[in-house]
Amino acid sequence: MKLNRERVFSLCVIAFALAGILLTSNINKAFSLDSADPGPKLFPYICSIALLVCGIGKFITSKAGKASKGLSCHEWKKAGMIIGFSVLYAVLMYLFGYIPSTLIAGAGYVWLMRGKNKIRPVVLVIFTIVITAVIYLVFSLLLGIRMPTGILF
């Protein structure tokens, strides 16, 4: 039996479902209200078993050579780049607080997603400052939400 990306994904679903079953078996009942109450394990068990059955079903019905075309390796790299930058933004926010990190992230996102478009540095700087200021003012002043301050400052 040939493996294609659909079948590999099905195997991942099966593995997730098995992990779900295993983890569900470790759930401790807080207390029993009624002898007929099936307890907190029932629903996760149902979901996990249903996922297992669906994973097997998808594995069987995914015909070899007829797998859907997903993102290419290059496209995954681009997706990974944005996700990675988002993680970096979160780390910067933790270290430096909201305003410095957002100034960096605003410019970074535009730069990363510019594609073949040319970016004028002045426009980029104005955009970054304006968007950071607008978001900060809306959330912090208008809605009264205390934005992250960072551990270094």
Place this chain on the structure above:
Amino acid sequence: MFAQVMSNFLVPLNWVLVVAGVIVGMIFGAIPGLSATTCMALMLPLSFTMAPEVGIIFLGSIYVGGVSGSLISAILLGIPGQAASIATCFDGYPMAKKEQASRALGVGILSSFIATVLSVLVAMLFCPTLARWAVKLGPWESFSLCFCAIILVVTLSKGNMFNGLIAGFLGMFLSTVGISPIDGALRFTFGNFNLISGLSLLAVMLGVFAMGNLVRDFAKNDMESPDIDTKSIKGLGLPLREYFSHWLLIIKSWLIGLWIGFLPGMGAGLANIVAYSQAKASSKHPEKFGTGCDEGIIASEVSNNAAIGGAIIPMIALGIPGDSPTALLLSGLMVHGIDVGPLLMTTRPALVYCFFAVLLIGAIVTFVVQMGGMRVFPYILKVPSHYLYAAIFLICFAGIWSDTKTLFAIGMMIAFAVLGVVMGDFNLPMSPFILGFILGPMLEKNLRMGLTYTDDGFLPFITRPVSGILLLVAFASLFWPMIRDYRAKKRAEAGKTNEIQAKADAYEAEDD
């Protein structure tokens, strides 16, 4: 109660929110790749800080603006902003290319307005009756109803049916993280106190819908801003008498949209295609369809906006969202601690009628803004997407922070963005996932209550008439796609490929 509802609209700030919500929703609905759903996910954090009535006013305005806004790009670019306007492209874009963009926009805007207002009025009439009936349901029926809704959404997913089922059950499984209902046992928290209250609904929404979609669009280079001809946009488009000469088509398309919108999973995305097919089939001049005729735009835009009223009936009366935008509306209520379900009509009638009122007012505001802003639309669509997308990413981060004020939630949002990309890559539909996540706790609670109330175990779920019928519908609909595919295969073999469906598929608009 009338005075209580109207008092919300005497506050100037609420009017500002309605206009802002409509405009923002319209912009998101108009830009291909974004949608009303994305916009509502982004704006959920803002609504947290508002009173429930004000929050629902804001989200309701976005909903109406977003659904109506998708016609703009469908007509001016030939690209549907959302699946709801796929059929609008068929005649709207050819009409715009014939230097009749004003007429195409005028027909679309008028159709959207009429259909939204009428469908919301119908929803106002039907919701109390349906809710009165629904409060008589026991946990067995409530469980079967939720289950049926999820399965109906699953079965309408494109491609392999197991994809929809995996998405739905994954959503349900993830909803079990945290404290269990009834007995309060801790599940899948791994000793992390951030997980005790479960996975953040907002992290899921922002991650899967907003960030996940944007990352995917960026990866696939679906971010280019096309050129638009603005010369032919002038005036209001067409005489009203000429528009209303299609009254029979308007009624038929409206009824189709209302009914399809009412059924879980069959939202505006399906309604516009069905209504367009019906309009073409019953027209005296079917050959004119696809070349830029009024009837094509009317059928599509009346039906997709009629689906708004149809979709909110089960959402308000039963607490069951039929599609992604209504799921977000419902989650907006849930984060305010409002117990959604049949009792909502009796416990919070002012809130419900405030929602209906904002949908009606939102429709009027949308009409005015769209009619007045015809010349502005092309410039909105020309905003460079890398700036727009960067701004959305930043709003996502601020939004999730405002919900929990923890970096853990930010990490969770990024994780769900990855999940959204993976799900999209393997054709796992978002609607069943989000429906499973929202309805999961309700399903579990009713399941456990149903099993506790009698000694007959699972039997009452099948033997109680309403519950049994709902489960029967759910399981029967699971097998329907197989029969449908078999019949389609047979038809294709006989050379009878559905021309309109083929055209719709060509647009490759994802119905989520």
